[in-house]
Amino acid sequence: MSVPHPGGAPYAITVLYSVPDDAWYLELELVGERPALVTAIVPDEDPAREPTVCFDPGRHLDVPYEVMRWFMDQVEEEIRTSRAWMRLRPELVEVVHRLRQEHMGAVEDDRFPQVLEEVRAAVPEADLPAMLAAAFGRRPDGTTMDGPRAPRPADDRGAGT
Structure with missing residues (x-):
């Protein structure tokens, strides 16, 4: 672009x-x-x-x-x-980094409930919105964030250099 x-x-x-x-x-x-x-x-x-x-x-x-x-x-x-997402508390950065690596920055809609359960088990409920937005550009209800650009799946990132 x-x-x-x-x-x-x-x-x-x-x-x-x-x-x-x-x-x-x-x-x-x-x-x-x-x-x-x-x-x-x-x-x-x-x-x-x-x-x-x-x-x-x-x-x-x-x-x-x-x-x-x-x-x-x-x-x-x-x-x-x-x-x-890297500005979150260090323990949350660790969780987001692991999730982004594991899921390549995106989660399919049908897998989101399972991933949400995994995130809920790893972080306090108060941190859930920030975690999901940072890791996947989503809200706890599964909808995507409005904004300039939500994280993209690996195969949608465009041509490499």
């Missing part, structure tokens, strides 16, 4: 998911040119891996402040939506 700069500057952000890296890649590009000027990598499966920003060492190009600010705002939003 490519998102053009909203102010009409000749820049765009390409967003892709790398399955082998378990990370979202956001690439700031000068429209029509490759490679990317700046790449942000946002891991979404491993709490120990931090987001990083990489610059193309082979190019020197002055990027307008407003464009870089727009890019970093997009990176910040990706970090917020992809890694919000």
Whole structure:
């Protein structure tokens, strides 16, 4: 997916998911040119891996402040939506990480009651809504969360890098 700069500057952000890296890649590009000027990598499966920003060492190009600010705002939003679950209490992060690994970030509707029972056995009832939203983008009643992007199943993450 490519998102053009909203102010009409000749820049765009390409967003892709790398399955082998378990990370979202956001690439700031000068429209029509490759490679990317700046790449942000946002891991979404491993709490120990931090987001990083990489610059193309082979190019020197002055990027307008407003464009870089727009890019970093997009990176910040990706970090917020992809890694919000990592801000839960450490014991809950452990449970969410295990569930995301076990279920690949998604649960089929017919399996949800069984998984809900498993989560209820592992965490206090007060933490249930946060756990389900963080692990699967769902509410305790099984409905999906409204928002920019609920966690996606592994086979729906798009082309890898």
